[in-house]
Amino acid sequence: VNTPYTDYDKTNLVEKAAIQFLASERIHLGAGATGVVKVSVPTKYMASYDYKKAKTYILDGGDYYFTTGNGSHEAVNNVLAAKGYAAQLEAYNGYKVEADNNKVIKWSNGTESNTDTTTFSKSASGAEITNKVDDADINYYLETSKEITYLSRNDWKNTYPVNYNLEANQLSTTDSDKRDEWIKTLRGQDYILRSDDSDPVQNYDGIDKGLKFADLSENGNAINDINDPFWNDFVAEIPAEEAVGAVIHGGSASDVLTNIENPFVQQHDGPTGFNGVALSANNGESAEKDEYFVDPESEAGKFKACVNSQTLLGSAFSEKLAYEWGKILGNTGLWTRKYEIWGAALNYHRTAYNGRNTEYPSEDPMLSNILGRGIIDASREKGIIVGPKHIGFNDQEHNRAGIQVYMTEQKVRETDLRGFQMAIEDSHALGMMVAFNRLGATNVANNKNLLKGIFRDEWNFLGLMSTDMMNNAYYFDAASMVMSTITMVADFASKDASITQAKDGDYDKTWAYINPESVKKDNAFVEQARQDLKYQLFAFANSALLNVKTVRVTPFWEGTIISLIAVFSVMTAAGAILIVLNGLKGE
Structure with a gap:
């Protein structure tokens, strides 16, 4: 048009x-x-x-x-x-x-x-659509005399971009009357944990109300409505330390949480599908006990379902083909019992030389938008959580970590976000992964105005939300990500839902400032972590994971070890008594 x-x-x-x-x-x-x-x-x-x-x-x-x-x-x-x-x-x-x-x-x-x-x-969910990320525009920070001019169709000649690497055109925080705000935002600490006792945690250990994840299979209201009272009661069962730990250590897998017994969920990565999992990976003990048993040495047993690059899909200009693509993801996930994958990569090709173009469909975000809808529609029918990535604004792959990408809100909405909109707003994707970089000066992973303001409020996104692999990057801040509704930080140092993983066990291994004492002082922080997990558990409940039941078992060897520990403890105590008695006799 x-x-x-x-x-x-x-x-x-x-x-x-x-x-x-x-x-x-x-x-x-x-x-x-x-x-x-x-x-x-x-x-x-x-x-x-x-x-x-x-x-x-x-x-x-x-x-x-x-x-x-x-x-x-x-x-x-x-x-x-x-x-x-x-x-x-x-x-x-x-x-x-x-x-x-x-x-x-x-x-x-x-x-x-x-x-x-x-x-x-207004959005389809009834939310008001208005400016949410004014500070993505670099002119937000610059004094009027220093403002840049964006390229405009109205005046190609006089608005064509200049080279800001040249000394005469360079910009600096000294050119800003918002210098302190700019630097604070770049540091990424948008939320600071409370240090006083004005808002202590009210529910630290979790209130066990006897609610289990398996109960959701008989609770249609809760499955269909995240605002059902069940959900607040459910996440209130999670101990504070686990709620925080589950969010800030969400990489590679989602741990089983105390009281609620949610499934252990392993995450898989790649727009080309579950290509690291053979179809025989889901075998039972034997063919006699498993009617779907596949001989692991057979061609079928070794087969790994790999779909070709999404650029090829984009070349077809076909939502129907994208739908079939989503069915392959869904069926493969069900067969191998792998229920979550970071697929449907929907960034657009900014240049022909971008390093990961093979993961993305097109240079046109509207085409990516349509294809994303097809993929998510089909995979959701099968109950597999396919999370589109990497939202958004990663203008380059080389030195991408933390790069500041400035733009107007029109560009935010009509280019970078457009490719994901149908997958989330129309097809109700249950997951998404955000990017490494910053939008403006704000790390995308803790940009609350973007993640909550646009995705959750405008687009009504109710699913799990992951960072990309953060690799302990300095500009990531755990507290700020929790408050921005991230549900899992891809910290691959650990998948344990714990904040006491350091050697002496009294503070977090990755985020040293997070520890039981600091967490106990901030009720808002803990309750937001529980709300984040509500999104995640809601996504699980609306997927094939509802068919998974968590059963805790004690393997025979663990019981044996516990018994041996008890025996040796008694022997050690007896030995200590004998040493004391001998000492007394000596005196």
């Missing part, structure tokens, strides 16, 4: 593409045959985000030109022909450019002075 580029847009720096991809459909036809296809597009994706004046999505008045085409160049040429420019279309080498105005339909939305600022100002 070609949308109107109005005076309102130019005045308020609402940027528009000359042509915008909306949707595609495929049909199989024989030579010379014709067919009819129907392409549906939500109108909201024709709206543009106005971050300056309306601070929400707007739909311009004016004429909208819809066309089909084999690529954006052909499409825009068709629109130009429909607007009366056919005779002027000429290639750089002087050849005539073919265009077909018969492939264009015009829809009039009143006059260009009629700007609709209300229709798309």
